[in-house]
Amino acid sequence: MSISDQPLLLPSARPASRVAIRQVGSYETDLSAIILETLLEFRLPVSGKTVLLKPNLVGLDPGLVIDTHPAVIAAAREAFLRLGAARVLVGDGPAVERDFEAVAESVRLREALGPLAGILIDLNLDDPRRVALRTRASNLRELYLPASVLQADFVVSLPKLKTHHWAGVTLSLKNMFGIVPGGCYGWPKNILHWAGITNAILDIASTLRTDFAIVDGIVGMEGNGPIQGQPKPCGVLVLGDDPVAVDATCTRVMGLRPERVEHLAKASRLLGHLDEEKIQQIGEAIARVRTPFAVVDQFTHLVASSVSRPS
Amino acid sequence: MSAGPQKTGSFRDGVCLPFLRDSQNQDGGWGYQLRSESRTEATSWAVIALQNIPQSGRSDPWAEALDRGTEWLLSAQLPDGSWPSHRSGNRGCWCTSLALLALKSRAADGKAAAKAREWLLGTWPAEGGIWWRLRNRLRSDPGLVRQNLALRGWGWTPGTSSWVEPTSYALLALEGYPENSSRSLRERRRLGEAMLLDRMCPGGGWNNGNPRVYGVAGEPAVGPTVWALLALRRERSRPEVERSLTWLSDWLSATPDRGQGPASIALASICLETLGRSAAPPEPALKECYDANQFLTNVLTFAWATMALTPECGWPACGGLST
16 A cells, blocks of 8 residues: 555654766666666665556657656666566556547657556546545645555656746656546646645645655756746756655756745655755766756746856 | 457447447446446446447347446436536536436436536536635736636536536536526526637637646647537637637647547547538547557547447437537
């Protein structure tokens, strides 16, 4: 079960987190080897387990600029299988496009993964289970969540590195919006907007365990994301077992201040580390890969003062 | 299901109908996918698709399946006349419109349908509240999204905003009832249709988000465009409706590289056929998709493919709905 039973701890009571930054030139690189090497450093307990990869397949993306790149999804799947996972499933529930097969075909996921039947799960249409939310950041109190996610032994958030016109950034925490089933709440999942995006992110993150995060930042998206922004080559994969720390690191890579991203700031109180001093960096240093991302006017306050903003 | 369509018989008869037969659950309903729990939306579309299969002989081979499906729907209705999306749900939602459509297709327009109609007419989206409107007026950023919030349709779930698809479903479900029977019916139709026209993307078509965000025009999508066009059939002569129809027609004839999934192909074909636009027969494209992914065993896709491959039915005109 992927329902979280981890204690909600204040930052001072939590051990330091580790986040790996891997510099990757292109999607043609041997991504599986890079991801596997990093997973081995984290000693993940996935042998014999069912792993669910949750990429960001938010919409039709023939240009491969919106969704998590299929090469990253396939590489992550291969790496977890090589680590000994019994099954590695791929599931998402797009927020605004109901034709999930069209989304998968638009990014040529079948070419990357092989036959999709039996591997790819439309979480929007999965059997729903009522789950009491662990926190009360929003007034939701409970949500129906997909049985396939709840039954997975190990859940991996696999987002793309993007700015977001409502939330500032969309990374491994915001990516988990996609598990909330449209079959119960519609397309988009408007109940989450009414509950407040920040608060809904927090309630989902505190309730559902995200065991690991792999962020596709090889080419990210800046500006009016998550759909209408511009592609932004950044050349990184960011990986870690603390989604808050991974997202904070990604935000810094984007030249933004994580403490000013509302959902990250709030998540850091109980769910993970935001403070750079509490995050042990593996691989590349942030400064070496920092790539300033443009943001819409509403989020200029996120831009770190030491970073020149792209025009 | 075995991979690949049968060699004998049409794709509908050889693949789609057997799938729908085999995927009906013991309780009479259909789940969204093979061997999944019965759901209101999947059951509604399976019933509508099977109801529209022309009978070739004296007996209807689908009569028992249809009876069981209808019974499931009737048993899942909540006391207030609405339907939840799934059996353990306790609040009505957009599926009410689809269940009502299914009951009407079966001419089962009795008490259950009357209660559903009343629920639809009495259910307003959340943006209608006075406090919400006041707060929105004070806080809204005019550059963010541009739409007329006074035009209220229907939301996906209670307590949320109007959206194109649930509004279209409700308008379709409320079709065929005489306008003079209810002032609220007249008013809801007027508002719903106006809301759909207001939410159209600048270049034609509709999407499931906002037509324009931060000044950037949204891309239309097939599903919402189909439902909005079907719901706006009374406005067929409007240039913006014609523009949207052209967008849909162009989409269907474009190269498959743009992400043409089988559900979208089937829906676009149904819509173009219903609105009298010529289009290539959908069977080859649907077969190709089936060969690739077996429609991911999605019951909605099989139901819509069945309807698209039954053009003589003239959906949704048959089954008691009037155009």
